[in-house]
Amino acid sequence: MAGGERESGGFGVTGRVSIVGAGPGDAELMTLKALRLVQAADAIVHDALVSEEIKACFPARCQVFDVGKRAGDAASTPQAEINALLVRLARQGLHVVRLKGGDPFVFGRGGEEALHLAERRIPFEIVPGVSAMSAAAAGAGIPLTHRGLSNACTALNGFGPYLERIRWDALVGQGGTWVFYMAKRSVEAIVARLLAHGADPALGVAVVESASLPGQAVHARRLGEVARNPLPPLGAGPALVIVGPSVALLEDLNPMAGGLHADVRAVSGLSEAAR
Numbered sequence: 001m002a003g004g005e006r007e008s009g010g011f012g013v014t015g016r017v018s019i020v021g022a023g024p025g026d027a028e029l030m031t032l033k034a035l036r037l038v039q040a041a042d043a044i045v046h047d048a049l050v051s052e053e054i055k056a057c058f059p060a061r062c063q064v065f066d067v068g069k070r071a072g073d074a075a076s077t078p079q080a081e082i083n084a085l086l087v088r089l090a091r092q093g094l095h096v097v098r099l100k101g102g103d104p105f106v107f108g109r110g111g112e113e114a115l116h117l118a119e120r121r122i123p124f125e126i127v128p129g130v131s132a133m134s135a136a137a138a139g140a141g142i143p144l145t146h147r148g149l150s151n152a153c154t155a156l157n158g159f160g161p162y163l164e165r166i167r168w169d170a171l172v173g174q175g176g177t178w179v180f181y182m183a184k185r186s187v188e189a190i191v192a193r194l195l196a197h198g199a200d201p202a203l204g205v206a207v208v209e210s211a212s213l214p215g216q217a218v219h220a221r222r223l224g225e226v227a228r229n230p231l232p233p234l235g236a237g238p239a240l241v242i243v244g245p246s247v248a249l250l251e252d253l254n255p256m257a258g259g260l261h262a263d264v265r266a267v268s269g270l271s272e273a274a275r
């Protein structure tokens, strides 16, 4: 559907909602389609993870609603209110861009919002974005899959209470690369559970903070080293945790491995297994 078109949805609704992935933060990682939709929007409803650089692309004339949600943030907008806002704006005949960090369908609640719109016969589209795991993998130099080393990649919710829902035995048995979103405060718990369920202590674990953003930082260890040499405290940016055999490759693939952080040098030798 081209930007600016008006299609009539159910009950005479002339507006529509584009649920758009803004990517991991670097405005250059927005898709052309995302940028076009943003620049043509009548209203933009955005997340906390949409970067300032991307917000600078918003047209001056459009209505902007910051419904940013951070874990534990009392000021965040409840999901039901966000859903209602999207419906209200679309029923006013507006082209609404619901702009989300990363990809709307990867831990982005894009499915819930799309279902809400579908049930009310509000026309909508989903526009994919570069998910944080792709940006973190690229930024750190960790291939999520690598022939002969990792032939699967599993994305998991790493937020504390969700750790109980993971079948750790099955995960460790499957192998491959494990990417934990929303795991900033649960790194030690994840490492402990993986080790308790038989993960190889020599596997690499990397925490990638603010992937694609100016403050990007990478910290890496072997799983078995974390207890005696904890990963350093993280800053204010979003972070995800990557565990698996291909973490070892960051030493060779990260052009900044010598200067990023002393911890990266602590993985020296990790990549031997990959050769």
Ligand SMILES: C[S@@+](CC[C@H](N)C(=O)[O-])C[C@H]1O[C@@H](n2cnc3c(N)ncnc32)[C@H](O)[C@@H]1O
Pocket (backbone or CB within 6 Å): 024, 025, 049, 100, 101, 102, 103, 104, 105, 106, 107, 108, 130, 131, 132, 133, 135, 136, 180, 181, 182, 183, 208, 209, 210, 211, 212, 213, 238, 239, 240
């Ligand atoms: C609610 S999820 C949204 C994920 C998003 N839909 C995606 O596809 O990337 C938020 C989590 O994504 C991860 N994340 C988002 N942006 C990130 C970034 N630039 N660097 C590292 N992790 C990021 C963090 O784990 C954060 O807690």
